[in-house]
Amino acid sequence: MSIDRRSGCPINLSLEVFGDRWSLIILRDMIFGGKRHFRELLNGSIEGIASNILADRLKRLMELGMLTKADDPSHKQKAIYSLTEMAITLVPILAHLGAWGRIWLPVSEELSIRAELLEKGGPPMWEKFMDELRHEHLGMPSGTPPDATVRATLQAGYEAVVARKATGAGCDPGA
Amino acid sequence: MSIDRRSGCPINLSLEVFGDRWSLIILRDMIFGGKRHFRELLNGSIEGIASNILADRLKRLMELGMLTKADDPSHKQKAIYSLTEMAITLVPILAHLGAWGRIWLPVSEELSIRAELLEKGGPPMWEKFMDELRHEHLGMPSGTPPDATVRATLQAGYEAVVARKATGAGCDPGA
DNA sequence: TGCAACTGATTGCAAAATGCAATTGGTTTA
DNA sequence: TAAACCAATTGCATTTTGCAATCAGTTGCA
Numbered sequence: 001m002s003i004d005r006r007s008g009c010p011i012n013l014s015l016e017v018f019g020d021r022w023s024l025i026i027l028r029d030m031i032f033g034g035k036r037h038f039r040e041l042l043n044g045s046i047e048g049i050a051s052n053i054l055a056d057r058l059k060r061l062m063e064l065g066m067l068t069k070a071d072d073p074s075h076k077q078k079a080i081y082s083l084t085e086m087a088i089t090l091v092p093i094l095a096h097l098g099a100w101g102r103i104w105l106p107v108s109e110e111l112s113i114r115a116e117l118l119e120k121g122g123p124p125m126w127e128k129f130m131d132e133l134r135h136e137h138l139g140m141p142s143g144t145p146p147d148a149t150v151r152a153t154l155q156a157g158y159e160a161v162v163a164r165k166a167t168g169a170g171c172d173p174g175a
Numbered sequence: 176m177s178i179d180r181r182s183g184c185p186i187n188l189s190l191e192v193f194g195d196r197w198s199l200i201i202l203r204d205m206i207f208g209g210k211r212h213f214r215e216l217l218n219g220s221i222e223g224i225a226s227n228i229l230a231d232r233l234k235r236l237m238e239l240g241m242l243t244k245a246d247d248p249s250h251k252q253k254a255i256y257s258l259t260e261m262a263i264t265l266v267p268i269l270a271h272l273g274a275w276g277r278i279w280l281p282v283s284e285e286l287s288i289r290a291e292l293l294e295k296g297g298p299p300m301w302e303k304f305m306d307e308l309r310h311e312h313l314g315m316p317s318g319t320p321p322d323a324t325v326r327a328t329l330q331a332g333y334e335a336v337v338a339r340k341a342t343g344a345g346c347d348p349g350a
Numbered sequence: 351t352g353c354a355a356c357t358g359a360t361t362g363c364a365a366a367a368t369g370c371a372a373t374t375g376g377t378t379t380a
Numbered sequence: 381t382a383a384a385c386c387a388a389t390t391g392c393a394t395t396t397t398g399c400a401a402t403c404a405g406t407t408g409c410a
Contacts, residue, residue: 006222008283010276010290011203011269017280021194021397028186038358047181050398055359065279077357077406086279093275094186096268101185104240104261105192108183115185196368213387225369230388252377252386 017064022049022057027066027087028094031133032114034151036080037072046111061087082137091126091133095119110161114154125150192239197224197232202241202262203269206308207289209326211255212247221286236262257312266301266308270294285336289329300325 004016018024025047029035035044042054058081061067066087072078098115101107107115118125129150135142146152179191193199200222204210210219217229233256236242241262247253273290276282282290293300304325310317321327 005281007286008281009203009221009286010273010280010282012200012222013280013282014272014276015196015199019194019196019199021190024190024194025187028184039356042358046184047187050400051359052361053398058358072357075357075406077359077404079358089275089278093268093271096271097189098185100264100268101189103264105185105188106180106183107185107188111182111184214385217387223369225371226388227370227390228368231367233388250377250386252375254387 017066020057022053023061024094025049026054026057026061027083027090030067030081030083031087031091031094032151032154034136036082037078038081041081083133085134085138088130088133088137091130092123095126110158110165113157113161117154117157118150121150192241195232197228198236199269200224201229201232201236202258202265205242205256205258206262206266206269207326207329209311211257212253213256216256258308260309260313263305263308263312266305267298270301285333285340288332288336292329292332293325296325 006012006016018027025045026041026049029041029045033040033044035041038054038058041058042049042051058067058069062069066084068082068084070080070082072080095115095118098112099119102112102115102119118129128144131140132142132144132149132151134140135144181187181191193202200220201216201224204216204220208215208219210216213229213233216233217224217226233242233244237244241259243257243259245255245257247255270290270293273287274294277287277290277294293304303319306315307317307319307324307326309315310319
C-alpha cells in the first residue's frame with residue numbers, strides 16, 4: 001500500500017498519493033469539514049466509507065507524510081489526526097477540482113455551494129484558508145477571529161442553501 | 176465501470192471521473208504528449224499501461240464525455256481519439272497537480288521540467304495551451320504558428336534537460 | 351460496581367479491479 | 381503473399397475493495 005514509483009513524473013507521483021477513491025475524500029472532510037477523529041470521519045462522510053478502508057487510508061496518508069497522529073488528552077484512546085503542510089497546500093488543487101466538477105458534473109446545489117464560494121474567493125481566500133489550517137493543525141499563530149474563518153463562511157453558505165431549499169420544498173407554512 | 180454517484184459533491188464526482196491509477200495518465204499523455212492513437216498511448220506511456228486497461232479507460236472516458244473517437248482517414252482500422260472541452264479544461268488542474276508534486280514528491284528532473292515551465296508560465300500560458308488543444312482536437316481556429324506552441328516549448332525544455340544530463344554524465348568527449 | 355456506549359481499529363469473506371500474456375479479426379505495406 | 385501493424389478482447393492469477401461482524405480498551409452513568 002505504499003508508493004509504486006511507476007515513474008518520476010509529478011502527475012504520476014501525485015496520482016500515486018491520492019489517485020484512489022477515498023484518500024482525497026478523507027482529506028476533503030478534514031480540510032473543509034474540520035474532522036479530526038476516526039469516528040467523525042467514519043460517520044460524517046456522506047459517501048459512507050468503511051472502517052477498514054478508513055483505517056488503511058489514514059495509515060497510508062501518515063506514511064506518505066500527509067497526516068500526523070497524536071493522543072487526545074481528553075480520552076486515552078482517542079487519536080487526533082492533523083494535516084501536514086503537504087496536505088494543506090492541496091487547497092488550491094481542491095478549489096480547482098471543485099470548480100471543474102461544478103461546471104462539468106451533476107453536482108448537487110447544497111454540496112457545491114462551498115466550491116462556488118471558494119472559487120469566487122480566489123487565491124486570496126485560499127491563502128487565508130491555508131493559514132487557518134496551519135493554525136488549527138500545526139499550531140501556527142493566527143490573526144483571524146474564530147467567527148470570521150473561511151470554513152465558517154463556507155459553512156454558512158451551505159446552511160443558507162439548505163434552509164432555502166427546505167422552505168422552497170413546501171415546508172413554509174406561509175406559501 | 177460507469178459513475179457511482181456516491182454523492183453530489185463536486186470533489187467526489189471529480190474523483191469518480193479520474194480517481195483511479197490510469198485515467199489521468201492517459202489524459203496527460205494526450206494533452207502533453209500529443210498522443211492520439213491507441214498504440215501511441217500503449218507504447219508511449221512510461222508507466223507501462225496494459226492494453227486491456229487502456230481499452231477500458233478509453234471507453235470509459237468516452238462514456239463520461241472526456242474523449243471522442245473518429246476514424247483515421249489514412250488507415251481504416253486506426254482510430255483517432257480527441258479531447259473534449261471538458262478534458263481540455265483540466266489543464267489548470269494538471270498544472271497545479273504538477274506544481275504540487277514537484278514540491279512534495281521525489282520527481283525526476285527530466286520529467287518535471289514541463290511542470291516547472293508550465294508553473295512559471297502561469298494562467299496565461301495555460302490559456303494559450305488550451306487554445307492550442309482546442310485547435311488540435313476540436314478544429315477551432317488558431318493564431319499560433321506550429322513552432323511556437325506551448326507543447327513545443329515544453330518539449331524543448333525536456334530535451335534540453337536530457338541533453339545536459341547526457342553530457343554531464345560523462346558522455347562529453349571534451350570533459 | 352456493573353454495564354452500556356464509545357474509542358480506534360482488525361478480521362473474514364465475497365466481489366470487483368488489476369496486470370500480464372496470448373490471441374483475435376482485420377488492414378496495410380513491402 | 382507474407383510480414384508488420386491496427387485496436388482491441390480473452391483467460392487467468394493476483395490484488396484491492398467493500399461490507400458486516402468483531403475486537404480490546406476507555407469512559408460515563410446508575
